[in-house]
Amino acid sequence: MATDTPRIPEQGVATLPDEAWERARRRAEIISPLAQSETVGHEAADMAAQALGLSRRQVYVLIRRARQGSGLVTDLVPGQSGGGKGKGRLPEPVERVIHELLQKRFLTKQKRSLAAFHREVTQVCKAQKLRVPARNTVALRIASLDPRKVIRRREGQDAARDLQGVGGEPPAVTAPLEQVQIDHTVIDLIVVDDRDRQPIGRPYLTLAIDVFTRCVLGMVVTLEAPSAPIYCSQR
Template sequence: MDGGQAQIIEQGVLTAPDEEWDVAVRQAEVIGRLAAEPRVGLAAADAAASELGISQRQVYVLLGRWRAGEGVVSDLLPGRSSGGRGQGRLPAAVEAILREVIDARYLNRQRRSVASVYREVVRRCRGGGLPVPARKTLERRIEALDPAAAATARKGADGARRLRSAGGDPPSIEGLLQQVQIDHTPVDLEVVDERHRLPMGRPYVTAAIDVASRCVVGLVVTLEAPSALSAGPCLAHTVCDKRPWLERLGLQAVAWPMSGKPHEIYVDNATEFRSEALRRGCAQHGITPAYRPSPRSSNGWWRLGVRASTPAGAAWSPTPTPRPAVACRRS
């Protein structure tokens, strides 16, 4: 009794299915008679087994359950599994030890092995008089951890970088030229002198890509290393009409209708994008410069756009194959 109320423990009388309850009632009639005898021989067990349609061994199992219980029908109901696929079978105290040891011993920069962590689990369980879980149980708990979070805890942010998205969350862009990303990359070819065929170096491409349309809206190719002298002209090329530039190149048949002043340019933290000239030029024309938050984060939209602008990105990414040579007349 607790607080004047009786505690009623449900043993299956109200929850057992009708089929199981009917079988238990029939078995109780036979097993009850056997349990009244001081000794149940093989002949009596065989007769009960024949009557119930079960084996002799099952008769003795039911008889043991009847005598160990209260001698009621519910003693013969089939047992219910407390575990099962996808459900824990360990005591709550053992589960708590597993979590504590994994957090304290496995998820740290000492990078202990699973064997070392398991030895600590065994030590704590035995010290608390608890059943020791199998090592496979510990391995399943570790495999269920978030891979990126576990790698960060054991190896730091650098170790988890390959498990995370390179581009992070995509920017919230609603209209054309709302954000334009600008960056540089070397072209996969070698420029050589027209007369002596001496290498002059690899040109750099500075490209501006509109995030909303994924279109290249500005482009500058130069043999000089990336600087404000390439970032500024690329931004100017983004704003200007491309037709005069294409006509000077003899490309009258090529259409490049993308142009306009961007609301925001998104760049990395390189020196050329931090220059006073570029900042003042953007302020002069009402363009907002936005910088990548982390030096190691990826300028994902720009790289996706560059790869989509050329066949397989062949002319945009350095490769170990021999680079083609292009003759250039020195000015």
């Protein structure tokens, strides 16, 4: 499978235009914390979309790319689909078949599996003498759907409420240390091992920031993905 092929994170970075790199870095600052969450509600997605000048759907696509990537800024390079079989743009008739079957056959209470749904797509495409999309491609189309809509259509409104944000306006911050936010980003450097000088990866930088003064109260640098147990153990 393509997902089992080792990736070389550094490939293409040297020739990446400065503007594309800066946009990818900005995306990583905003998308990486969302990708670490189990669920991302519409409120958080809309805030990210406004900050990046994107649509809500594009934000969910970036979150999926970040989760499937290697934790690098280059995972979020604009205009980069990630390559591999089945990840490109399909002919419009094939896209239309997938879209229609998603609405009629996948987003139902029967909760068809990916394998069963792909078989149905294959049957319809063959009947219409269209190119049959790879299973990975169909999986990507499913992953790009609004998670709350998928849960609501397949499991019901009650199950979808767990993905819904609480809404409302956040309370105003009026004094230092009244509210502290923790944010994560990937540092723009590659750590290598001290013996063979082989790339290990890009470290994560986590900052604790006072919302009122914007002062940095603390920081952690680690090669492990951000998580509460890691930071609590390093206090």
